[in-house]
Amino acid sequence: MTGGDGHGAPLAGVRIVEASMLGPGAVTTHLADLGADVIKVEPPHGDYIREMTWPMVEGVSLMHLHISRGKRSVVLDLRLPEGRDVFLDLVRGADAVVEAMRPGGLERRGLGPRVLAEVNPRLVFCGISGYGATGPYRDLPSHGIAYDTWAGLVQPESAGDGHWAIPEHPSIGIHAGPLYAALGILAGILRARATGTGGVLEVAQSDAAASMDWLRSETWRAYERPEDEVTGNPADGYRRREPGTAGMRHGVRYQFYATSDGHVLFMASERELWRNFCTGVGRPDLFERHPGSRYADHAVGDTALRDALTEIFACRSSAEWIAFGVEHNVPIGPVNTPRTLAGDPQFQHRLPWIPADRLGAEQLPSPIRFLDEEPRSPRHAPSLGEHTEEVLRDVLGYGAPDIARLRDAGALGT
Known part of the structure; x- marks a missing residue:
């Protein structure tokens, strides 16, 4: 892996100023991974992400390290x-400012979007929060899973x-929200x-959770229309099945099957792929007896076929x-756990761990890959204020007397 100085990276030359607390700061992680210069402005007591959640790696949270x-x-x-x-x-010299905390944090300090636009009309201001900057839940305190329970993704x-x-x-809102924001x-x-003109945008992690699960909510919405207008698919007799797993729970050609040492996910719902499977296992009789529809046929409720497949797998x-x-062009998926x-082997080929000696803990690289380029390895997560003097000196051109004056005034913490 190449280093993380940003030289030659896709987002080299992009500078982002971030004011964040906890997980929403992942917005700029994606951009830093691609070479943007992200300056994380912290209060004197710091972002307590360093002490939050588990595991703690040599006294620092994995969440902060990542x-x-x-x-x-x-x-x-x-x-x-x-x-x-x-x-x-x-x-003044930034492309964007990210407020990753409860809405209005910078506004309350006299640094809201309008004030910032006066010093930099090209600035993009992005706010990301739990429930967004509007609505009855705007000021409701929350943590990550709340956005998934709100969106109907996690049930008690x-x-x-x-x-x-x-x-x-899996946590959806806290990961999807930063991606949408980025x-x-x-x-x-x-x-x-x-155009020379910036703008203000905001993303709610709750909105992101709902948007990632759009098919289920939009399906229920579509089912509010009469049955002669909105039906199921032809392969299933046009039955209006519940969205999500309900249409597959009793599926046969789209289902989990136990193997001799674990499980696989079988997904031969297209007739041609189903034929490939039956031919490959030497059971053309299965196809002859159960050819099914051309597309989207899960053979729901065909218990005899399910018993036969159980024995085969x-x-x-x-x-x-x-x-x-x-070998036979049949969709059969591996079944893993996070552990x-x-x-x-696909994980090992596509997502080689960034070693702990670089980032403090083994971490996954960005899934965005530019072909014919070596994957980039980001810098280690910073300690509190690690780059204060460096940024003031190299980015803003402050001299030693200027920095000393700011330190004496308490503006740089203690």
């Missing part, structure tokens, strides 16, 4: 006029003792460079079935 990687940390006390003046100087699980529990789940920032920068290992799928994923 989300803050590739960024530079500057301490500024924005409660003081001297601190605000330095922030405005940073904004009975603990069996009269209590309720949070089930194991996309919006890049769109804003492109427009600003073409149990005879080979998961790896053998994956190799079979490649076993790293042992998968």
Whole structure:
């Protein structure tokens, strides 16, 4: 992997000033991974992301090591006029400012979008928060899973003792929100460079969770129309099945099957792929008896066929079935857990770990790959204020007396 200085990177020359707390700061992680210069402005006490969640790696949270990687940390006390003046100087040469916290944090310090636009009309201001800058939940405190429960992605699980529990789940809103925001920032920068005019955008992590799961909510909405207008698909007798897994729960040609050492996901819902499977396992009779529809046929409820497939899949290992799928053009997917994923050969080929000696803990690289270029390795996440003097000196051109004056005034913390 090449280094993380940004030279020659896709976003080299893009500078972003970030004011963030906790997970929403991932907005700029994606941009820093692609070479943007991200200056993380922190209050004197710092972003407590360093102490948040687990695991702690040599006393620092993995969340900080990952989300803050590739960024530079500057301490500024924005409660003081001297601190605000330095922030405005940073904004003058920036492409974007990111407010990744509750809405209005910078506004309350006299550094809202209008003030910043006065010193830099080309500036893109992006706010990202839990429930967004408008609506009845605007000021409701929240943490990551709240956006997924709001969006209907995570449901309470009975603990069996009269209590309720949070089930194991992937986190969608806290990851999708930063991705949407990063996309919006890049769109804003492109427009600003073409027109000379910046803009203000905002993203709610709750909105992002709902948007990522658009098919289910839009399906329920479509089903509010009469059945003669909105139906299921022809292969399933036009039955209006619930969105999500309900149409597959009793599927046969789209289903999990146990192998000799684990499970695979079988997905031969197209007739041609189903034929390939039956031919490959030497069972053309299965296809002859159950040819199904041309597309989207899960053979729902065909218990005889499901029993036959259960016997067939149990005879080979998961790896053998994956190799079979490649050889015979049959969609058969590996089934991993977050713990076993790293042992998968596709993972090892596509997502080689960035070693702990570079980032403090083993971390996944950005999934964005530019062909014919070596993957870039970001810098280690910064300690609090690690780059304060460097940025003031090299980015803003402050001399030693200027920095000493700011330090004496308390604008750079203690």
